[in-house]
Amino acid sequence: MRPTRRLQALCILASGCVAALVGTPLMADDLRIGIIGLDTSHSEQFTLRLNDPANPNHIPGARVVVAFPGGSPDIEESKTRVEGFTATVRDKFGVRIVGSVAEACKDVDAVLLLSLEGRPRLEQMKQIIAAGKPVFMDKPVAVSLKDAVEIYRLAGAAQVPVFSASAVRWYPGVLEVANAEATPARSVISYGPAHVLPHHPDLFFYGIHPTEALFTVMGTGCLSVVRTTTASESVVTGLWAGGRTGTLQAIHEGAMAYKLIRFGDKQITEQKSEGDYTPMLREIVKFFQTKQPPVLPKQTLEIYAFMAAAEESKHRDGGRVTLREVMVKAGAPEAWLPEDGKAKHEMPKSVPKGLPKPSGS
Template sequence: MRDFPVSLLASPGTQVPLCLMAARHLRYTIALIMALTAMLSPHFLMAENLRIGIVGLDSSHSEQFTLRLNDPANPSHIPGARVVAAYAGGSPDLPESANRVAGFTATLKDKYGVQILGSITEVCAAVDAVMILSVDGRPHLAQVREVLLSGKPFFLDKPVAASLKDIVEIYKAAEAAKVPFFSASAMRWYPGVIEVATAETTPALAAISYGPAPILPFHPDLYFYGIHPAEALFTVMGSGCLEVRRTASAASSVVTGRWEGDRLGTLHAIHALPMGSPNYKLTRFGQKGVVEQKNQGDYTPLLREIIKFFQSRQPPVTRAQTLEIYAFLEAAEQSKSQNGKPISLRDVLRKAGAPEEWLPEAPPAPKS
């Protein structure tokens, strides 16, 4: 194609090839269309200006997550997002909440410049994504329902709720609203846990996970802190737990799950250890040998997963994975009340209102 000179209106007497001018115009038009399309998309979240809101300032997670996002000088700083607004919340009848909410609220406001707002609705209106971090699982269902009205993606901290029924209702509500979310323990991404989980390419024959499980009022006794060693156990064993037996004392509980293929996973929940105890350990029994957890971790890998999720809207942990873990904990509660009787995860999920398509496989009938 031949080049034909044309005059530029902005610069009389200046001439440029017509094809070059057309190419520039085309590139500009394409770039403008792409930018407008991205800005109009509900899934568009710029990596460098992601605004995060927090619901619940009664957990150390509110402080620890915020310092990693808002303090660039912190060695564990995670770029791409910033906490800009929060709703304090709190549970007056739960000391673990009531005694800490004022301190964490002051820290976020005064040290990290977070705007403290008077409602969840106000927080949702000011942000791109939400982290529900209330230490008490009881208000989570009501808090989730308010966040769902905004359509914003959210992370829901442990415990998902204070009952398996509420957990199922949360997933139902989120699915109906078509709003993505996930919940997970930070231990799922501890380097030591991942090292044990990936020690062999074949499934673990068995595993033992132990850790603190202090009992918190108003919650099933393994939900609050027992979720951490339980999630580590499932990170190694994978899905497919069929039934659970539990032996319990005042000091500890031993919960044994039977997986498909007669694989056994054991949770040793130590009730005598306090919150914040670092005494976690995971052991995997595989076809090639035994592998033990050598190191721990912190909140940083989990928070990286949260930010990636907010940007992509693709949860790193599925509904089925999370429901199975809490069904495991619920089955353990029921087994305890029935003197160690084996309890089916399928049965506890059905009783909690889970749809049939959400239920795991039924345990095979006992051999005669």
Template sequence: MKNDVSRRGFIKTTAMASLGIGMLGPQTNFFEHLSTSQKGKRVGIIGLDTSHATAFTKSLNGENPDPKFKGYKVVAAVAQGSKDIPSSIERVPKYIEEVKKYGVEIVKDIQALLKKVDVVLLESNDGRVHLEQAIPVIKAKKTLFIDKPIAASYKDAKQIFDLAKQYQVPVFSTSSLRFMEKVKEVKSGSIGKVLGADTFSPAALEPNHPDFFWYGIHGIEILFALMGTGCESVTRVHTEGTDVVVGKWNDGRIGTFRGLRVGKHDYGGTVFGEKGNTTLGQFRGYDSLLEEIITFFETGTPPVSSEETLEICAFIEAADESKRQQGKPVSLIKA
């Protein structure tokens, strides 16, 4: 009887162990492929202080990633983003744990990251650190996407692009709002030539950044996606809860941006075209931007030119100067 009990116990234990291995096996195999990801498709992240970093990781490293992401996987990340913005620093521990669930290795610094990856997503929420963080990536000749804002000044943004040109490294920066479906339709000619546009987005202020580099850049990116380059001057009206910036383009067109700090947190606008007018739909997540980034990693061709990104920076700085001058028109810096 005793031997029979022992035998049954052995069978039960073995069965449970087999079940445990069976349950762990797929998960282990799922993450094993990250360390052996196809060379050329190993993604590194700099800065785990923004939800963009976790959103991109989930899309690329999930169990059934969309084929449009072409097998790219996040394999390593450097946690530090902002050095002194509390709202950013507080997110880091949570986001470290989130990306680790998807098999991402946390490394101590950018140099360690560069040894493990082929391409880089610079995700730090704080634009002031982007130049410092981009320099080693560019010098290592790693194709680089820089999430908005590219920097916290026109000067830093230009230095990034100048260095990228010197080292012949593809670099681009944008907001995800540029790739809203309705924006893409308008750019494809749905209403003919764009004659003007009024866009809006939240425009929370952060004391270490020029006003719109922090958040208003989202709505300004939409404006430039629709209008293109060629803005000559801006005029800004500022109140505690709202900003309105009117841009005059060199062909006589007018584009406006409304920055919101009260009311509903929302994005959108109205576009005026030769064939009709249209309103912009809702923002539906980051995958449309991620698809553009993956295509950029594959081709080395940026979907947004450095000239346009620099003009956006010049627009933001001119808007700040107009505010300082009580709403007087201010011309944009020309590269």
């Protein structure tokens, strides 16, 4: 029996109502994304940008279709938020909720690993790697440098594309500072919040953001670090190859803000703006499409080695610690090891002429 026009109209209306409830339908060329970890605001913000075409920051080409909430019952920031974010991605964006990592990796093209903390990451990544899915790992990569090295080793052996980064790497203000001069920065100061998460090295959670900003401008090649620590802040000074220096001002208490100051050959450049998740999420979608990570494993591991060496320096009352030492201890392959850190600062050869005059002189 042919349906009446009235029945056809009702079917169309019903379909429209369902689409409005769960978001727009998956397009034929959209990558299907699975999320692991709904205990962080990133799960909501990433899904918003991928699943809502009406959002001004919408990123086409991928859509979140399934998620495993996870959560850490002994961490307040996790256990108090997982239920709310789960409800949002399910009810507002039509994401199917499942009960395991394996289910979240099934029938998807790629994975966003967003769980709040690093302790479960190694076991989660073993399952994702076994499924052969490209994966973006949100911060922190792991609970230790040793686990981070093992994750990248396993992914490399299985030829599973993987990368991790902080969103600040693609902030317009950070990129402006990084590209201020054609020559490498002589020195950089990066400061920002460094809230401490239980069970982790104290820079791994929020300290990753100003640390990654520092490396975005300085580049790779850090040899060693020394650290001064108080209750309110930690100051970590890294020595780079060629006698360049990069300083992280990790703020534990008090006024919080992010900023970079670059000291170059011809000018001093200060960061003027920040940003949001959108540029990084574009890079993630591009990575899922091409399988080519914008940040290589060795680059990311150098950043985590910097933070791990800073932790060791704190335990040694501010003594110098080389990145190579902590990487060797973590079991890193020879190809990933930094230089030995024996480079020394060169003293200035002469007093330069034409120094700027003090104001008021």
